[in-house]
Amino acid sequence: MEYCSHNISGDVIPVMHFSDDYCTDVKPRILLMGLRRSGKSSIQKVVFHKMSPNETLFLESTNKICRDDIANSSFVNFQIWDFPGQIDFFDPTFDYEMIFRGTGALIFVIDAQDDYVEALARLHLTVSRAFKVNKEINFEVFIHKVDGLSDDHKIETQRDVYQRANDDLADAGLEKIHLSFYLTSIYDHSIFEAFSKVVQKLIPQLPTLENLLNIFISNSGIEKAFLFDVVSKIYIATDSIPVDMQTYELCCDMIDVVFDISCIYGLREFGGGSTYDKESVAIIKLNNTTVLYLKEVTKFLGLVCFLREESFERKGLIDYNFHCFRKAIHEIFEVRTTMLRCHKQHRGLQRSKLGTPNGTLGLQS
Numbered sequence: 001m002e003y004c005s006h007n008i009s010g011d012v013i014p015v016m017h018f019s020d021d022y023c024t025d026v027k028p029r030i031l032l033m034g035l036r037r038s039g040k041s042s043i044q045k046v047v048f049h050k051m052s053p054n055e056t057l058f059l060e061s062t063n064k065i066c067r068d069d070i071a072n073s074s075f076v077n078f079q080i081w082d083f084p085g086q087i088d089f090f091d092p093t094f095d096y097e098m099i100f101r102g103t104g105a106l107i108f109v110i111d112a113q114d115d116y117v118e119a120l121a122r123l124h125l126t127v128s129r130a131f132k133v134n135k136e137i138n139f140e141v142f143i144h145k146v147d148g149l150s151d152d153h154k155i156e157t158q159r160d161v162y163q164r165a166n167d168d169l170a171d172a173g174l175e176k177i178h179l180s181f182y183l184t185s186i187y188d189h190s191i192f193e194a195f196s197k198v199v200q201k202l203i204p205q206l207p208t209l210e211n212l213l214n215i216f217i218s219n220s221g222i223e224k225a226f227l228f229d230v231v232s233k234i235y236i237a238t239d240s241i242p243v244d245m246q247t248y249e250l251c252c253d254m255i256d257v258v259f260d261i262s263c264i265y266g267l268r269e270f271g272g273g274s275t276y277d278k279e280s281v282a283i284i285k286l287n288n289t290t291v292l293y294l295k296e297v298t299k300f301l302g303l304v305c306f307l308r309e310e311s312f313e314r315k316g317l318i319d320y321n322f323h324c325f326r327k328a329i330h331e332i333f334e335v336r337t338t339m340l341r342c343h344k345q346h347r348g349l350q351r352s353k354l355g356t357p358n359g360t361l362g363l364q365s
């Protein structure tokens with residue numbers, strides 16, 4: 001099976017084959033599968049390569065598996081594999097066992113603006129094949145391109161897809177397989193939100209991060225806080241208050257504003273320095289007495305808080321609590337790094353063929 005690979009700037013980097021030594025040590029994979037033109041490559045380009053949604057109109061159809069390494073540019077350490085629309089599971093050169101074995105999440109994209117009968121059949125085939133090989137995979141169904149649908153139509157489509165996909169599984173005696181459904185579009189923030197949830201499920205430290213955020217906001221008078229991977233705008237954790245889409249969108253927009261301004265004014269003469277570092281901090285006051293407060297947590301992570309103006313008067317307290325929060329986050333990653341080091345030493349002796357245990361994500365501090 002032939003496939004290519006991209007780094008974050010989209011350059012094609014040398015082709016590697018499944019039999020390469022590197023492949024026995026792969027980062028957990030997130031697979032993007034679905035019928036042709038369902039929007040897989042667009043999702044990957046918009047979320048991870050800052051492509052504007054309109055530009056995706058010019059994307060060519062994918063004709064081989066494209067592997068995108070997110071590890072060097074982002075907090076979360078994984079690879080995204082973008083598949084061509086028509087994968088033939090019966091093609092002997094397609095080693096699906098090898099592919100599914102190291103997979104953490106399989107995202108199946110369904111074009112909601114098209115007739116989805118064929119897509120559902122393909123979803124069933126894909127999921128049942130993958131489950132046979134690896135029972136730990138999270139199956140995520142993106143009901144995609146919903147920008148073209150009315151609100152009622154969206155809900156109706158989700159209900160219909162949910163019903164039919166689960167009926168097909170029940171008919172095949174595969175009720176054990178759990179599918180999660182998301183309504184997505186590259187034309188709004190829904191795709192970032194859905195991807196955030198997919199990634200969060202692969203982060204073993206999520207409950208700890210959520211706890212820390214809960215403690216932080218309740219002691220600081222903050223209404224909502226998101227821990228963002230600032231490069232992709234995926235939020236890797238938030239407190240346990242339900243996410244309101246509008247708040248999330250404001251926080252995403254703030255990251256864009258901070259990065260854009262930093263790129264223009266933040267670099268030293270001759271382009272020296274970094275656009276995002278320990279000193280990165282931003283405050284935006286909205287005209288409805290709301291304040292957005294962003295601070296750097298690690299090289300790839302930022303905390304974005306949403307609070308009332310009166311709470312922001314106690315900025316000293318917030319900053320002190322933030323300092324404790326930041327320290328705790330760094331401690332979590334120190335433990336993680338030590339564990340990874342031990343795991344690597346152990347694996348050096350064993351040369352396990354299974355990749356990262358149970359498909360969870362490695363994190364970079």
Ligand SMILES: Nc1nc2c(ncn2[C@@H]2O[C@H](COP(=O)(O)OP(=O)(O)OP(=O)(O)O)[C@@H](O)[C@H]2O)c(=O)[nH]1
Nearest residue numbers: 036037038039040041042056057061062085185186
């Ligand atoms: N309206 C709308 N169009 C979308 C959305 N996402 C992708 N598209 C369009 O769908 C078309 C196909 O997108 P691709 O990303 O190339 O689809 P693909 O699944 O990678 O297709 P193959 O590589 O052929 O399997 C493009 O014209 C995109 O602009 C969306 O959220 N809404």
Ligand SMILES: [Mg+2]
Nearest residue numbers: 040041061062
């Ligand atoms: Mg494609």
